[in-house]
Amino acid sequence: MKRLVLLIILSFTFTASCATDEESSFVTAESFRANLASQADGDAATLTELRKYGVSADSEHKVEFFFYTNTLDKAKALASALEPTNADVYFGPAAGDDTQFVVTGWSAPIKMDNATVTAWSEKMTRLGYEFDCEFDGWGTYTNQ
Secondary structure (H helix, E strand, O other), X not given: OHHHHHHHHHHHHHHHHHHHHHHHOOOXXXXXXXXHHHHHHHHHHXXXXXXXXXXXXXXXXXXXXXXXXXOHHHXXXXXXXXXXXXXXXXXXXXXXXXXXEEEEEEOOOEEOOHHHHHHXXXXXXXXXXXXXXXXXEEEOOOOO
């Protein structure tokens, strides 16, 4: 009986600490999963529009990206993690919202085909989640 009570207490303590971590996170596991799906849909729509303006699947473009989070330390950590990708990265307070911080910049040129862009976008979404930052998407200019 003592063993069962101890197991229940340990289980409750672990569950409570996990819930606390999830509640204090900027990006929850649920919102991360939803963002993965949303980014994939957005990638396809953006590439369709870019094709209308002459951006071919074989062309390479720098891509502007955006992440948001709730602490400067998280933004700084993500910015540091992005530096080895040869991206130009900036971070600081988000404009118009003093409770959020932005990480933004331009990637090294990437091929504008569906597979490459989708893989890059998924990688960015996952990297953001690793640092408790939400990947908010990307864009590019048609005349690079």
